[in-house]
Amino acid sequence: VxxxxxxxxxxxxxxxxxxxxxxxxxxxxxxxxxxxxxxxxAAGMLTELSTTSHFSQADLARGVAAGNRLAREVVGRAGATLEDE
Known part of the structure; x- marks a missing residue:
């Protein structure tokens, strides 16, 4: 991939x-x-992909979406960390 x-x-x-x-x-x-x-x-995408072993296009799309969500959270704050939820 x-x-x-x-x-x-x-x-x-x-x-x-x-x-x-x-x-x-x-x-x-x-x-x-x-x-x-x-x-x-990368962390969001890899976490999502760790739930599958096939890496279909749908799996990759879910991985991209998860990575995008996490990256959006990170850039909205100073520094490269998120608070524990």
Whole structure:
């Protein structure tokens, strides 16, 4: 699996059997600090993908969405951490 991302632009995934897909992402409404956004995206995506062993296009789409959600949370705060919930 290869994931190509570029900030708030669409994410492209390349999955098994050379299938590729472009995934729109939701831009953060407010960016306070971009530190850790890419790491947060990776953490969210990998956490979602850890629940499957097939990596279908639907799985990759869910992973991108999860990564995007977490990255949006991180950029909305100073520093690269989230408070415990």
């Amino acid at each position: 290869v994931v190509v991302k570029d900030g708030a632009r669409p994410v492209t995934t390349f999955g098994p059997q050379h299938h590729s897909a472009t995934h729109d992402v939701v831009a953060a409404q407010r960016v306070v600090d971009g530190t850790g956004a890419g790491d947060a995206f």
